[in-house]
Amino acid sequence: MPSPGTTALVILLPAAEPVLAAARRVDPALVRPGLPAHVTALYPFLPDGSLTDEVLAEVRVLAAGFPAPEVRLAELVVTPGFVALAAPALQPVADAVCARWPDVLPYGGRFGPRPVAHLTVAMGGTEDTLERVAREVRPLVPLTDRATGLQLVALTDHGWELRSEAPFGG
Numbered sequence: 742m743p744s745p746g747t748t749a750l751v752i753l754l755p756a757a758e759p760v761l762a763a764a765r766r767v768d769p770a771l772v773r774p775g776l777p778a779h780v781t782a783l784y785p786f787l788p789d790g791s792l793t794d795e796v797l798a799e800v801r802v803l804a805a806g807f808p809a810p811e812v813r814l815a816e817l818v819v820t821p822g823f824v825a826l827a828a829p830a831l832q833p834v835a836d837a838v839c840a841r842w843p844d845v846l847p848y849g850g851r852f853g854p855r856p857v858a859h860l861t862v863a864m865g866g867t868e869d870t871l872e873r874v875a876r877e878v879r880p881l882v883p884l885t886d887r888a889t890g891l892q893l894v895a896l897t898d899h900g901w902e903l904r905s906e907a908p909f910g911g
Contacts, residue, residue, distance in 0.1 A: 748792065748895045748904065749784035750800065750838055752831055753777055754812060756886035757860055760826065763877040764863040768870055771824075771863035775900040780812075780828045780860050782838040782891060783847055789895040789904070797893070797905045803841055804891045804907035807834055814860060815883035819875045821868065825859040826878075831888060832858040838891075 757778035765772050787796060816827040835858045839847055847856050863874045890908035894901045 743785065743896050745896050745898055746789040747784075748786040748789050748893060750782040750786050750891050750893055751776065751779040751784075752782060752834065752888045752890070753779050753892060754814070754828075754860060754886040754888065756884050757814060757826070760814075760860070760862055760878050760881050760884070763881060764824065764874045767863075767874045767877055768866060771866050771870070771874065773861065773864065775896075776894065778860060779892075780831045780835070780858050780888075781847075782831070782835045782858075783842065783845060785849070786845060786893065787842070792893070792895075792904060797907075799841065800891060800893060800905065801907040803837060804834075805910035807837070807909045809890070809909040810834070810888050811885060812888050813883055813885050817875060817878060817882060818859065819871060822865055822871070823861070824863040824871050824874050824878065825861050826882065828858040828860055830858075834858075834888075834891070 761772050761778050810830045812828055812830045814826040818825045818827055890906055893905040895904050
């Protein structure tokens with residue numbers, strides 16, 4: 742569980758909100774509270790207290806180097822403890838972010854240096870519960886959205902808060 746001061750670079754995909762709503766109907770505890778539907782580019786990112794103007798500028802420059810991608814979420818991934826939608830269109834962004842901050846291991850290194858870009862639908866739960874989530878989500882995909890940029894968010898005592906937005910350049 743992250744603690745206050747933890748930050749993340751995320752890419753919001755509002756068109757995927759119905760997918761999270763479907764998972765919440767099965768079991769609200771399976772959906773992470775406080776953040777809308779998103780693909781994580783890098784979590785955890787730098788500690789909130791170390792976010793200098795220079796770091797924020799670097800995030801903006803990096804995001805500006807990518808055209809605003811159309812993201813098609815079509816592949817449902819179901820593994821023990823996890824339901825997600827693959828987001829291959831956002832892999833280049835996630836890879837660039839990780840390459841720019843190589844000392845910051847994505848997910849603390851749990852999934853290697855290059856985790857697959859994905860939108861988490863549900864985490865935790867039994868195999869049966871996750872299969873119920875998958876049954877609810879399958880009719881909702883594929884879905885498409887246009888990613889508009891990177892958002893830097895920080896966990897506070899009041900939940901996740903926006904620190905900075907960095908629009909994609911094209």
